Amino acid sequence: MRRTTGSRASAPRALAWVTPETSEADRAFVGTPRVHAIEYGWLASMGNAAARPSELHA
Known part of the structure; x- marks a missing residue:
């Protein structure tokens, strides 16, 4: 299973x-x-933020 965590500049996730x-x-x-x-x-x-889908192309 792959896991990743957020950076300090973004919401902890x-x-x-x-x-x-x-x-x-x-x-x-x-x-x-x-x-x-x-x-x-x-x-x-x-919950108050606008969600925008995005794709990362490697």
Whole structure:
């Protein structure tokens, strides 16, 4: 499972997604192919923010 965390310049967040190498136990724990989470203290600010989809092309 890949994990990443946010930078200091943005809202604290954590992301997780499954890969072909992800174990069945980790897949069951995550429960979905991808999870995004933010710290509770940022919830109100993020709820009032405009969401814009973006794609990163590597």
